[in-house]
Amino acid sequence: MKTTDSVPERAGTVIVGAGIVGCNVAYQLTKLGRDDVVVVDQGPMPTTGGSSTHAPGIMFQTAEPKELSQFADYSRQVYSDLEGADGQQAYNETGGIEVARTEDRMDFLQRRVEHAKAWGIDDPQILSPEEVTEKLPLVDADEILGGYYSPTDGQVSGVVACDALAREAMERGAEFVPHTRTEDVETENGEITAVVTENGTIEADDVVLATNIWARQLGERLGVHLPVTPVEHQYTMTESLDELADAAVDITDHPLFENYENVSGEKATRLLVGPDRPILRDQDNAMYFRTHGDSYGIGSYNHDPIVPDPQDLGGNDPDGEQGSVHEFTDYHMDNATHPDRPDKAPRQASDELLPATGGKDLEFKYNGMFAESPNGLPVLGPVEEYDGLWTALATWVTHAGGAARALATWMEHGVPKLDGEPMDVAHCDVNRFDDHEGSWDFARDIGAEEYRIVYNIMHPKWVWTENQRDIRRTPMYHSHKELDAELWAEAGWEEPQWFESNADLLAEYGDQIPDRDEWTGTYWSPIEGAEALNVRENAGLHDMTSFNKMEVVGADAGEFIQSLCTNDMDLAVGDVKYTLMCNEAGGVRADITVTRTDENRYLILTTGREVGNNHIAWVREHSPDDVVVNDVTSSLAAMVCTGPNARKILSEVTDVDLSDDAFPFFTSQQFFVKNVPVTALRVSYAGELGWELYTPSEYGERLWEILLDAGEEHGLRPYGNGALNALRIEKGFRLWGEDLHTEHTPSEAGLGWAVDMDTDFIGKEALAGGETPAAAADGGEPRHQVACLTLDDTDETILPHRPVFAPGDDDTLGYVHSAEYGYSVGACVAYTYLPPEFAAPGTDVEILYEGDRYEATVREEPLV
Known part of the structure; x- marks a missing residue:
């Protein structure tokens, strides 16, 4: 890898960070035609000393977030096309196996299959314990109930990939400048103008921050509070194992070995060796494994989160210590410190699963750092505060190729794409965060929380229950508490999902609300259905301040x-x-x-x-x-009074003529509700007669009280987000970010x-x-068309992100974008996008959910 010693005076694009993310961005930008790209890094290249240098490079592609699977699948393709410095393909397609030690985890692995089919990951399979050990003979079959196998999973060395990506980028005109610390980014009138390094200043039009664990330091200098949290993660490599003697490899003649050894020391003799069998995850114990020649590598998330202060992070020191590596803490390997796994130490769990490692020395061991974000997804895109400032952060080796492609097309063409198709990255967008998320107090706690749950079985409706709650309260918060609202955190807001005070409605509506199985019914209450039906029959009041x-x-x-x-x-x-x-x-x-x-x-x-x-x-x-x-958003309290009795209720507290002639649908008026000034819109996301009411925040609580009092004799009840989702989906109203996006x-x-x-x-x-x-x-001719489905079995309910098939076929047509029971229509409603020939009303399809195929029918919308 031929780098330059001098800092150029100008570049069209400067990428700060030459790890796996920065190298991928340079590779993709130059592939799209940019030839004035400069990449700077504080370390040597390709072994910069960041997480790409110490990462074991395992690539499990399947995840419930669609974006992560898409990024991983594209990354696999990128790395498979790369030729390493030794002339071999950079990607080792060994396959990947996730094992289950519990029945709950086996159910989770079935969901893995369904998500893989939904997102297009090749040939996902459930394996018996015996089938697992056929591929991984050192696994003790008596310790597991089965496994999930993804044949195209594998491993890529971050160093090998960085070198290959950089070489191709340089062939297309990019320059790479090592041993150059970035000290600041200069701006003028809200635009990026230059990157200041210890060795000189580079004028630039675009700057991409690809610094991961160091992102917060540079962001703070610009007044951009990036909630990117460094966390420590344990990785060890055993001494040579007799059972792996045939796989022993001398890697010291590899073209990158000397460079690698200069940064990583003797452990480069192991890290540079690729696995010769499937990579392995034991998520019940928050651990993963891969071979390094005749050694087994053991990675552990199975410990209490360790979050260093970003301001204390340095670079590589003169003695060769990596800035992204801290000293191994034996205590966290030898003791059960994980908050959710208090009964078994990581070393015990490892030795049980792989008895060959039992009693063996851990020859190399360290606490390596990587970056987490508040929702566990990358932090990508153009930073709102400055034209020309872009981020590519909180991204692992697994996802870097795809994330970089999406970012590069975004920079070059204004739209993120993969494989020529548009890709929605709203949940990865750097601008998605609220002000409180930029505080170190929040980023520290939620970064640790994301680390804690990374291998847990997480329900898609799960929300933080303890850390960083009660941050944003709508003016109606105390009323919600008095009415025993089930409050969930949404973008920091404490929002009602349902109200326990409405439990009495079940006496009237309970027979219209089917029970749910344990998984589907988690984070759900039948009160949601009662609230929705009461809106349709009487009236409801919903707090929509957080919109x-x-x-x-x-x-x-x-x-x-x-x-x-x-x-x-x-x-x-x-x-x-x-x-x-x-x-x-x-x-x-x-x-x-x-x-x-x-x-x-x-x-x-x-x-x-x-x-x-x-x-x-x-x-x-x-x-x-x-x-x-x-x-x-914060200066206006907002609520909607909706349902057949909404006009009667509002008429009791205002003198305004609310008739259809005087106040037509899709019009607005400003008036008083008693003594509270409001801007009223004749619209309703529930699809009923209704008015959205906006008032300065200090009036919000009083307005809420006035309406509840006036509506008591008309059946008015508060309702939460659970009922709102049921009301809107059966009316056919889209929810951006779920069944509508770019x-x-x-x-x-x-x-x-x-x-x-x-x-x-x-x-x-x-x-x-x-x-x-x-x-x-x-x-x-559209590639796909929206389709409204209802399950044929009216007693069943499903959750989103599961594949849709033609009856009896195994080729995926699409996936469920959103789903909820429609209490007014008496069936579960799902929205998907299908090939046009399958999207016509009356078409029969099947949905794979929790291992069963549910018959469904495309319906004419709206259903209500």
Whole structure:
């Protein structure tokens, strides 16, 4: 690997960090045609001393988050195409096996199969204990109940891959500058101008932070609080094992060995050797294994989280110690310190599973560091605060190739893509975080929490129960507590999922609410169904303060709104319109309602939770200088009073005429509810008669009390997010981030009616079939089409992210994006995207869920 000793004066793109992420980004950017790329790193290359140098490189591709599986599958393809310095393929496709020691884990492994089929991972299989030991003879079959086998899993050396990626990037014009610490990033008028290194300053148009565990240090200098947390992870390698004697390898003649040894020391003799059999995970004990020639490597998450302070992290020291490695803590290997696994030490668990390691010395051992994010996903994309600043953080070897490809296409074409297809990265977007998440107090605790649960069996509805709770409280918080709300943390907000005070509704509605099995019914209460049915029959009051709200103000605000939105936005003051925002490729960037509240003032209402901040960043990014975009999420309390009795309830507390003629659907008025000023919108996400009510936060609690009191005789009850999801899904309303995102065009999502091609908006060219590529031109043949399904067995309920098939077939047609029981329709409703020939109403399909195939039928929407 031929690097340069001098720091260039200028580059179009500077990548800070030459680990597996930085090298992948350089490789992908130059592949897309950028030839003025410079990569700087504080360490030597390719062994920089970061986590890529000490990582064992195992690649298990299957995960429930679709993004991680997509990134891993693409990374496998990238590494398989690379030639290492020794002339061999960089990727070792050994296969991967995850074993189960409990029945719960066997159920989990079945979910692994279903997620793999949903995401397109090749040939996932369940193995018996005997089949596991056929592939891994040193595993004790008596210790396990079975395994999950993914034939295309494997291993790649971070050092080998970094070297190969960098060599190809350099052939296309990139420069790599080692031994050069980045000290600062210069900015001017909100734009990146240069990277300041210890050896000189590089003027730049784009800067990519690919520094992982060091990300927080550099971000703080820019005033960007990146919630990227370094955590320590134990890895050891045994002494030579007689059982592996035939696999002994002398690696000292490898072209990269001397470089590797200079940074990592003697353990390079093991780390550089690839495995000769499937990689292995024992998640019941939070451990993984791979061979290094005649040695077994043992990785352990099975200990109390260790979170170093980022400000204490240095670089590589003159004695050759890696900045990303801390001294091995024997105590954490020899004692049961994991909060969820108090009965068995990691070493005991390892020796039970692999008896050949029992009593053997751990020849090399260390605590290596990597980076965690608050939701366990990468931190990618353009940083809202500065034009030209990008991040590629909290990313492992497994996912780096795919994440880098998505980022590179984002930088070059404005849209993340993999294999030429659009990819939604909303849950990976660097702008998804709220202000509190940037505090070290939050990042430390939640980074540790993510480390703790990394190998736990996690339910998709799981939320933090102890750490970092009660951060954001809506004005109605104390009322929610008094009504025994089940509060879940959503983007820091304490939001009701259901209200225990509504348990009495079960006497009336309980026979319409089927029981659920243990897994599907976890984090669920039948009260959700009772609340939903009460909304349909009487009325409900829902706290929607956490939904993101923007105010757009300025003389050119109307023109700007039109440029963002797909619909005709020629609105009169008081008009409300549902519309979409698309990205440059015609994918749906958000669905929103826009209200013109004054001559030069608009209110935009969009999705809440962690993805809503992405929409605010998007709007701000495209706003002209003379238009102000204010995030008013926290300054406005919001609630909706909805149901057949909503008009009666509101009429008791206001003198405003609420009739259809005086207050039509999709209009807005400002008035008083008793003495509380409100902006009222005649809309309802529940699909019933209703008004959304917005008021300054200090009035929110009083407004809530007024409505509850007025509604008591009309059957008004508060309802939570569980009921809201059931109400909206049976009405056919999309939820952005689940059954609607940038991988779908408006027509594919069944929302073509919200597009006016006579107006000009971002993404119009793509939707018209112009030069900008789209998932499918609206005038052309779509790749897939939204489909509303109901399960034929009306007593069953499923959860999302499971594969959909034609009856009796094993070829995956699509996957379930969202699912919830529709209490008004008496069946579980699921939304998916299928090939057009399977999306027609009346078509029969099957859904694989928890090992069983459920018959379902495509329905005409909306169901209600």
